[in-house]
Amino acid sequence: VQEAIEDGLVIEETGPRAQRNLLQTPVLLKGIEDNQFDAAFGGARRDEERARAKERVFSFRDDFGQWDPKNQRPELWNLYNGRVKKGENVRVFPLSNWTELDVWQYIADEEIELPPIYFAHDREVFERDGMLYAASEHVALIDGETPFRASVRYRTVGDMSCTGAVRSTAADLGSVVAEIARTKITERGETRADDRVTEAAMEDRKRVGYF
Structure with missing residues (x-):
């Protein structure tokens, strides 16, 4: 890009x-x-x-x-x-x-090593529209937004300008599997701002060639 x-x-x-x-x-x-x-x-x-x-x-x-x-x-x-x-x-x-749970269970069964960003870690974040974004020089703050530290992890990793973290204490595979089994919100629904632009945001992007 x-x-x-x-x-x-x-x-x-x-x-x-x-x-x-x-x-x-x-x-x-x-x-x-x-x-x-x-x-x-x-x-x-x-x-x-x-x-x-x-x-x-x-x-x-x-x-x-x-x-x-x-x-x-x-x-x-x-x-x-x-x-x-x-x-x-x-x-x-x-x-x-x-499903997301299938993926994590497979990772756990096969003992696949993953980057630490997928597990709970301490990170400086700020809240916007109900999502936690990583505080960074690449993402400008809006008036009233104040960075703070929290224990978070990423359910999906994408462009940091539209991908949020979730509050979590799941620091190992077993804990992540248990956390995913309990959640009622899809990973994109909880963490992707680009899907919140309109009700049909993803479909609109796909119609013009998005993956």
């Missing part, structure tokens, strides 16, 4: 609520076009967000990279149609039917 900004392909937003999330789409579409990819793999899951719930494992995109939820192929009996015409592509989501 930074290279695309420097090359003039995209224009970076400014202001306290600026984010780079939307800038990823033209960069992604250019990469697919330049390399003539027929498929691009992603780790999205249906339980993340309502637009994701409409997603197929093989998510068809037209020659403009656009997603039309009404123009997706049936996947009966786990049979997938990967045929595409020149310029078209599919986004493939192998973990589509997994």
